[in-house]
Each structure stands twice: as C-alpha cells, then as structure tokens.
Amino acid sequence: MITEYQHPLDIFMDVFTQGGTLVQQCGFCGRTHFATHNTESYYEPGELEKLREGLKQQPDKFVPQDCSWISSGQLAGRVAVWGCPCVPEKVSPYMAFIIDHRVEILDFLKQKAAAELSAAKTEIARLEGV
C-alpha cells in the first residue's frame, strides 16, 4: 500500500518482491548479498565468517546489507537483489517497458482474459452437454 510518494523503482521492487533469505546472489551482476542485522544465529557455523572473508578478499563481489533478510524478485528468469548497486541500471529497463507500454499491456491482458473466459465457457458447455 502506498502511503506517501515513493520512487517508482521502490514501488516496482515492492510489487515484484518474491521472498527473502540470508544470502542471495544477484542474477544480474553476480554479487553475493548477505544479511547482517542480528542474523548471526541463523547462519550455519562458519558461514557468516566465510562471507565476511569473501568481502575482505573481493569487496566488489560481496555486499553486506544491514537487514534481517535479503529481498529479491524474479525478472526474466533472473534473481534481482533489491539493494544491489546494479538494480537501477539493470532493473529500470523492465519498469520503463511496463510504464511505456502500459496501454498495450492492459489491452493484451484484457484480450487474454477474454479469450480464456471464452475457452472456459466453451469447455463448460461441452462438459454440461455430456
């Protein structure tokens, strides 16, 4: 629910969020994100230390997030990790496509629903005729 103005990308991420986990690799850039806010007890022994060591060794490949869960969503078969530095560049085109083509998308969804309703009615009539 939108209670105050949000950036469109924030709204997009809210709508497309499909889950959260302690560790998630971004499917768009390969960075590994890990939750660090009061999460120590949820990791397997040594797992968080390994992630922190990875961060020291490859700071461009690991992203600690000060949260309990790493939120993400699926876009075109890839996991987009919300909060990943690549999101504005990589995810914005999907949002822009939807906004730019909202009339066509709405028309498509209406026609698709009408076709499915028609097919369902035909199937019901066939079944009732048996």
Ligand SMILES: [Zn+2]
């Ligand atoms: Zn990324």
